[in-house]
Each structure stands twice: as C-alpha cells, then as structure tokens.
Amino acid sequence: MVSEIYFYGGLNQIGGNKILIKDSGESLFFDFGVSFEDQGRFFAEFLKPRGVKGLGDYLAFGLIPDIPCLYRTDLSIPPNYPCGKPPVDAVFLSHAHVDHFGYVSLIEEDVPIYGSEITNKIIESYETSGTGGIEKEYLNIKKRPYGQYINYRQWPKATRHFYKWDDYKGGIQVNFFDVDHSVWGAGGYEIDVSDRKVIYTGDFRQHSMRKDLTKNSLKKLKGKDIDILIIEGTNVGNEAEEQHTKMLIETIIGKPLNKKLTSEEELKEKAINIIQPSKSPVFVDFGIRDFDRFKTFYEIAQECDRKLVIPIKLAKHLEDLQSYIGIGPSDGNLLIFHEPKGLGSYHEQDSYKKWERPLYKLSNVKKSDELVKQMNSLIIFMDFFHLKNLVDLKPSEGIYIHSTTEPFSEEAAVDFRRHLEWIKFFNLDYHYLHVSGHMSAPEIFQVIEDLAPKKLIPVHTKGIELFKKRYKNTITPILGKKTPL
Numbered sequence: 232m233v234s235e236i237y238f239y240g241g242l243n244q245i246g247g248n249k250i251l252i253k254d255s256g257e258s259l260f261f262d263f264g265v266s267f268e269d270q271g272r273f274f275a276e277f278l279k280p281r282g283v284k285g286l287g288d289y290l291a292f293g294l295i296p297d298i299p300c301l302y303r304t305d306l307s308i309p310p311n312y313p314c315g316k317p318p319v320d321a322v323f324l325s326h327a328h329v330d331h332f333g334y335v336s337l338i339e340e341d342v343p344i345y346g347s348e349i350t351n352k353i354i355e356s357y358e359t360s361g362t363g364g365i366e367k368e369y370l371n372i373k374k375r376p377y378g379q380y381i382n383y384r385q386w387p388k389a390t391r392h393f394y395k396w397d398d399y400k401g402g403i404q405v406n407f408f409d410v411d412h413s414v415w416g417a418g419g420y421e422i423d424v425s426d427r428k429v430i431y432t433g434d435f436r437q438h439s440m441r442k443d444l445t446k447n448s449l450k451k452l453k454g455k456d457i458d459i460l461i462i463e464g465t466n467v468g469n470e471a472e473e474q475h476t477k478m479l480i481e482t483i484i485g486k487p488l489n490k491k492l493t494s495e496e497e498l499k500e501k502a503i504n505i506i507q508p509s510k511s512p513v514f515v516d517f518g519i520r521d522f523d524r525f526k527t528f529y530e531i532a533q534e535c536d537r538k539l540v541i542p543i544k545l546a547k548h549l550e551d552l553q554s555y556i557g558i559g560p561s562d563g564n565l566l567i568f569h570e571p572k573g574l575g576s577y578h579e580q581d582s583y584k585k586w587e588r589p590l591y592k593l594s595n596v597k598k599s600d601e602l603v604k605q606m607n608s609l610i611i612f613m614d615f616f617h618l619k620n621l622v623d624l625k626p627s628e629g630i631y632i633h634s635t636t637e638p639f640s641e642e643a644a645v646d647f648r649r650h651l652e653w654i655k656f657f658n659l660d661y662h663y664l665h666v667s668g669h670m671s672a673p674e675i676f677q678v679i680e681d682l683a684p685k686k687l688i689p690v691h692t693k694g695i696e697l698f699k700k701r702y703k704n705t706i707t708p709i710l711g712k713k714t715p716l
C-alpha cells in the first residue's frame with residue numbers, strides 16, 4: 232500500500248497547519264488550525280464570517296478545505312445535507328494554539344480528537360472562559376436549527392470527545408513526543424504508515440525552562456530511519472516581520488528595539504534589572520496561556536517584592552490546570568483584577584459569566600480603586616484586551632514590559648500599532664523583552680542535519696526558498712493536492 236500526504240494549510244505562512252495522512256483506507260489529520268493570515272486577508276473585528284451561513288463564508292474564501300462530509304452537518308447549508316461517515320478517522324493535535332487546533336470546532340462532532348493531556352485541558356479551559364460561537368465550540372456543541380426559529384436555549388446539544396493520543400487504536404502507528412514551546416503540553420508526532428516513517432515536529436524550541444523536553448525527544452529520534460520530516464520553520468526567513476515590529480516600535484515609542492533574548496533565564500534577569508530599582512507601577516503583557524512566561528513573571532514579582540495582578544481568564548486557567556502549574560488562583564502572591572461589567576455594580580449577576588462568579592469571590596480579588604492605592608508594589612498583567620483598565624488605573628508614569636511571543640503569528644491578530652499608542656499615551660517606559668516560542672534558524676538546520684531525513688517538508692514558515700537552497704531533498708507541496716513523495 233502506498234501512503235499519501237496532503238497539506239490543507241500551513242504552507243508559505245505561519246500557522247493554519249492541516250496535514251492529512253492516508254494509508255490503507257485510514258485517514259488522519261495532524262492539526263486543523265486557523266490561518267490568521269488567510270482570515271485576516273478578508274475578515275476583521277467587525278467583518279467576521281457570518282454564523283448565519285454556517286460553513287458558507289469559510290468555504291467561499293477557502294479558509295477551510297472543501298472536503299465533503301468532514302464538517303458538522305448542522306453547519307452545512309442547506310441544513311442537514313445528507314452525509315455518510317466522515318472521511319477522516321481522527322484528528323491529532325500538536326498543541327493548544329489556535330493556529331493548530333482552532334477549526335476543530337467545525338468538524339463533524341463524531342470525529343475523535345487526540346492530543347496530550349495538557350493540550351486537551353487547555354482547550355477545555357479556553358472554551359469555558361471564551362466567548363462562544365461556532366468557531367469556539369470545541370467540546371460542547373450547540374446544533375443550529377437553520378431555517379426555523381427555535382430559541383437558542385432549546386438548540387440540541389452534542390459533545391465532541393478529546394482523548395489522550397495513546398488511546399488511538401488504528402492501523403497507523405502514532406506516537407507523540409514532548410517538545411518545549413510557548414504553550415505547555417506541546418509535542419510532535421512519529422507516524423508509521425505501512426511504507427514510511429513520518430516525523431511532524433509541530434511548533435518547537437529548546438530555550439525555556441523545559442528545553443530538555445525537546446532535546447530528549449530529538450535524541451530519541453536521532454538514528455531512526457526517517458523518510459519524511461515535516462518541520463516548522465517560523466524563524467527561517469522571517470526578517471520582514473521582525474523589521475516591521477522594529478519599525479513600529481521605533482516610530483511610535485521612539486526607542487530602538489531591545490536586543491533579542493535567547494532564553495527565559497535571560498529574560499528574567501533583564502526584567503528584574505528593570506523592575507527592582509523602580510518605585511513605579513509595572514505593567515506586563517504575555518500570552519495568557521503561556522505558563523512558562525506566567526511562572527517567570529510570578530518569580531520576578533516575588534524577587535522584586537511585588538504582587539502579580541492577573542485577569543480573571545488567567546485565574547480560570549490556573550484553577551483548571553493547578554495540578555500541572557502548581558500555582559492556584561488564590562495564591563498569596565497573586566491578586567485578581569475585578570473588572571467592572573454591565574452597570575458597574577460589581578454584583579455577581581451584573582453581566583458576569585457563570586464561571587467568573589465563584590472566582591470573583593476569592594479574597595485576593597481587587598477592584599481598580601483598591602489597586603491604585605498599592606500600584607507601586609504591583610506587576611499588573613496588561614495585554615491588548617485589558618488596556619482599557621489603564622483609564623481607571625490612571626498611571627502617571629510606569630514601566631511597560633512587552634513580553635508576547637510572536638506578536639504577528641500566534642493566537643490573535645492583535646493590533647500592535649494601537650497597543651503601542653496606548654503605552655505612549657500613558658507615558659509608560661517601554662521595554663520589549665521577547666523570547667521566541669520557536670527554534671532559531673541555525674537550530675532548525677541543526678535538527679535537520681541530525682535527523683537526516685530522506686525528504687524534507689518545511690511548514691509554518693515563509694522561508695521555503697531558504698530551505699530549498701540549503702537542502703536538495705526539500706519538497707514543496709501544493710495546497711490540497713497529493714504531495715509527490
């Protein structure tokens with residue numbers, strides 16, 4: 232039997248990976264992510280794919296592959312379009328970043344999803360604390376009765392099941408290996424089809440506190456007879472993005488970009504050097520599900536005799552993942568920001584969601600007027616979505632540490648320019664302390680040379696030409712077509 236590989240995303244761009252492997256009548260997807268680049272080309276904050284059209288707008292712009300019967304039948308227009316068994320047996324996720332798992336929400340709910348235990352937990356917590364809508368229904372599905380009016384409370388419910396990767400019992404042998412990345416629980420897959428060994432790295436790096444995860448996994452893979460290596464290449468050929476970030480910071484803030492940092496330890500040291508001598512409030516921006524960075528700033532706060540103020544969503548993640556992270560929402564070194572909602576009464580039913588209410592009852596919850604009084608002894612989480620709180624906190628000066636991994640590619644397409652304007656408006660001293668969530672280009676090349684695959688397929692990169700120049704065995708797949716192997 233000859234196995235086949237198809238790429239439905241993640242080519243010549245950062246993210247949106249969707250890799251289909253077929254062998255002996257079995258079909259497995261590896262990742263089924265949102266492409267922010269493709270979505271952003273046509274859609275924006277107030278111009279979103281219409282929920283009322285189900286999959287219609289997604290298919291019209293090619294945001295999801297047009298594979299019959301792969302998707303939820305209730306989202307097919309016309310409704311309940313007759314469909315047999317879905318054409319895939321399972322979806323395996325490399326990690327809990329939206330550009331790798333986001334469109335799982337649209338897939339037929341009977342298709343089982345596999346990932347690491349932490350990946351599954353993070354996705355569940357993300358859904359609970361999120362906004363809802365068809366793009367965010369990963370585990371809990373509300374089936375849309377299109378074309379008839381039924382109150383949404385009465386829409387039929389369904390559940391999509393997430394399993395640990397080793398629960399899969401199919402003919403294709405799938406083995407997960409841990410890697411270090413800017414979200415916990417990340418990994419790659421070793422896939423043994425009848426005629427080949429395929430390695431898919433997912434997104435990876437080897438320079439945070441958990442760098443050994445990657446190093447140990449690579450050690451185990453070295454020497455294996457690898458036919459195809461599907462490797463991420465975010466930091467290969469990404470100079471244009473870096474230049475753009477640099478230009479925006481220099482134009483708006485009027486300060487050169489800090490030197491690139493290469494490890495979490497270096498970031499910690501630099502941040503302490505900035506915060507320790509200061510008597511002003513400190514604001515920080517990091518990925519809300521980047522628990523490495525959370526722990527780094529938790530430790531920085533302790534060393535600088537400050538408390539770390541976190542938003543309610545992060546408190547929810549700490550509650551749901553306490554057994555992995557080891558720090559819970561009521562930890563003595565944390566405060567939780569009580570944001571005003573609805574009519575500003577702070578009453579638990581004043582527009583607060585059900586999952587928020589018990590958390591807002593914790594004793595370390597503080598409103599903005601309580602935070603203002605002790606602001607100089609705090610490090611306050613202040614990402615793009617929470618900048619509004621600066622209006623209530625009214626800092627006259629302070630420090631802003633921008634510590635988001637990959638502002639242009641991962642998670643949300645945040646408006647970086649507006650972000651910088653807010654920091655400038657509030658007269659905050661800006662520092663960009665950034666450690667990439669991905670391997671550097673020389674590290675990527677070293678991995679390729681160590682693993683010595685017969686064929687190489689770079690994904691999640693804009694630098695395909697650089698790979699081709701360097702490695703004659705590089706294959707460039709065509710979107711949606713059978714890859715010539």
Ligand SMILES: [Zn+2]
Nearest residue numbers: 246328330434
């Ligand atoms: Zn990614």
Ligand SMILES: [Zn+2]
Nearest residue numbers: 326328434641
């Ligand atoms: Zn990622």
